[in-house]
Amino acid sequence: MITIDLDSPEPLFNQLMTQIKLAVQQKNLLPGDALPSIRQLATDLDINAKTVAKAYRLLERDCVIESKGYRGSFVHSEALNNLDADIKKWLNEVIAQDVSRYREAGATDSEIRIVFQDVLSGNKQSIVSNDTKQTEE
Incomplete structure (x- = not known):
């Protein structure tokens, strides 16, 4: 389960990225697992969809997740290896x-x-x- 602290000085997108990376490290999210849609996660966390989109975009840049268009975003097949992306x-x-x-x-x-x-x-x-x-x- 992803949680964020609205009172934390750490940016929300960064908190979200950290939570997803932690879930991958702890193997709570496995390669190929679907992530919630941007809109759904934003609604669940009561944050702006642009914040979720930014986190997803940066996670995709680091090859932790991959976007498959309208099918959604998924944990990258090499996510665990890519957590320390170069x-x-x-x-x-x-x-x-x-x-x-x-x-x-x-x-x-x-x-x-x-x-x-x-x-x-x-x-x-x-x-x-x-x-x-x-x-x-």
């Missing part, structure tokens, strides 16, 4: 596209690296001061 591959593709755009705009690898490090560390002050230094030069 997000590095996806990140690599997305970041490579971004870095390419930054280079085309004239940013150096050093500038890109510094900004990435600042963003990852949450150091917004450093980003602002770097922007200020560049405009002063």
Whole structure:
């Protein structure tokens, strides 16, 4: 049974994903098992259908579930193996596209690296001061 905590600071779609992944890990959901429809689960949990759709979309991206159109969504045949999906591959593709755009705009690898490090560390002050230094030069 899937439950969510409406008072939790964790986003609802994330709670839903965690619950489904846990059910797969505990073998309460097996490969090929049907999941409730988006509309049905949203109604059962009293949440927006878009929230359920987002969770399902991300679970499908990670090959934990698979959508079969109007037939519904099902636990992926390799769900247990895919729970630790290689997000590095996806990140690599997305970041490579971004870095390419930054280079085309004239940013150096050093500038890109510094900004990435600042963003990852949450150091917004450093980003602002770097922007200020560049405009002063």
